[in-house]
Amino acid sequence: MVMEKWISQMRKGTLELCLLLLLEDEESYGYEIVRKLADQANVDAGESTVYPILARLKVAGYLHQRKRPSQAGPPRNYYSLAERGRSYLSELLDAWDELERGVNAIRAGRSAGGRTV
Amino acid sequence: MNRKIERMIAGWLREVGRRLDGSRAEKRIVLESLREQVYDRLHERSADAPPTVEDLESVLQEIDPPESFGDVDLEIDLDLVEKSRLARIGGWTLVGTAAAAAGTVLLSLTGLVDAQLAVLVTIAGAVAAAAFGFLSWRTSLGRAVGIVSVVLILGATALIPARVERSVDPGPEQSQTQAHEQPAD
Numbered sequence: 001m002v003m004e005k006w007i008s009q010m011r012k013g014t015l016e017l018c019l020l021l022l023l024e025d026e027e028s029y030g031y032e033i034v035r036k037l038a039d040q041a042n043v044d045a046g047e048s049t050v051y052p053i054l055a056r057l058k059v060a061g062y063l064h065q066r067k068r069p070s071q072a073g074p075p076r077n078y079y080s081l082a083e084r085g086r087s088y089l090s091e092l093l094d095a096w097d098e099l100e101r102g103v104n105a106i107r108a109g110r111s112a113g114g115r116t117v
Numbered sequence: 118m119n120r121k122i123e124r125m126i127a128g129w130l131r132e133v134g135r136r137l138d139g140s141r142a143e144k145r146i147v148l149e150s151l152r153e154q155v156y157d158r159l160h161e162r163s164a165d166a167p168p169t170v171e172d173l174e175s176v177l178q179e180i181d182p183p184e185s186f187g188d189v190d191l192e193i194d195l196d197l198v199e200k201s202r203l204a205r206i207g208g209w210t211l212v213g214t215a216a217a218a219a220g221t222v223l224l225s226l227t228g229l230v231d232a233q234l235a236v237l238v239t240i241a242g243a244v245a246a247a248a249f250g251f252l253s254w255r256t257s258l259g260r261a262v263g264i265v266s267v268v269l270i271l272g273a274t275a276l277i278p279a280r281v282e283r284s285v286d287p288g289p290e291q292s293q294t295q296a297h298e299q300p301a302d
Contacts (some may be wrong), residue, residue, distance in 0.1 A: 030150030031157050047151060048181035055146035073156030077149055
């Protein structure tokens with residue numbers, strides 16, 4: 001259970017990065033983003049987590065928004081990355097790469113140490 | 118879709134709205150997203166027939182409950198993002214932008230250097246301010262300093278031709294003054 005909780009927290013911590021990545025190449029709307037996060041990123045995050053983040057990113061100018069008609073009911077708001085969002089995503093990916101390198105370096109060091117013993 | 122279902126959706130969204138934190142714009146985006154999702158799910162469940170109250174209740178049960186919208190602990194401190202960027206580019210870039218602009222204006226207009234040299238100083242200052250401004254452009258403070266610098270440099274540049282003209286041709290008033298001052302020497 002502790003491991004599951006830790007994995008869940010780690011996934012939530014990277015939610016913002018995953019959300020921006022989903023919008024990097026194509027626009028999407030709220031419900032679709034929630035589904036994609038669950039299907040593609042296996043992120044355990046519901047609407048109460050995803051939508052506030054989406055809203056903050058939009059209000060901060062990281063996302064573009066446009067309305068398109070929907071057969072299901074009211075027009076849908078589609079979101080895509082603004083230039084500022086691309087720049088922010090680039091910074092997050094740099095941080096992600098740095099973190100990954102750090103973890104891999106420790107693992108490699110441990111493996112090398114293990115071999116010499 | 119019948120009025121009762123629409124009223125139920127509106128009531129549910131009001132419940133969520135009461136618990137939401139954030140600005141009005143943020144709340145509007147969250148509530149619109151939820152509203153779209155409710156309609157989408159209802160459409161998925163009963164595309165061929167009007168949705169029933171049971172359909173709606175079932176859909177709402179599949180979405181995070183209203184009370185969960187009040188305890189979101191994943192707030193992004195975008196001010197911190199801005200501050201971290203500023204820390205990364207360093208305050209020196211802002212100081213550099215302002216210093217280049219101020220120095221340019223001072224040297225161009227105060228007569229500390231001659232008019233021809235003032236042109237070179239202005240160009241050098243503009244290049245320096247542009248370089249520093251470019252580095253700090255991604256922060257709001259950097260943009261503000263950059264814009265003020267550009268305005269100052271443009272103002273100084275606009276006044277240089279008058280100085281060049283005066284230095285080439287002193288003009289009748291200055292000639293008279295010089296002529297008037299000569300006997301005193």
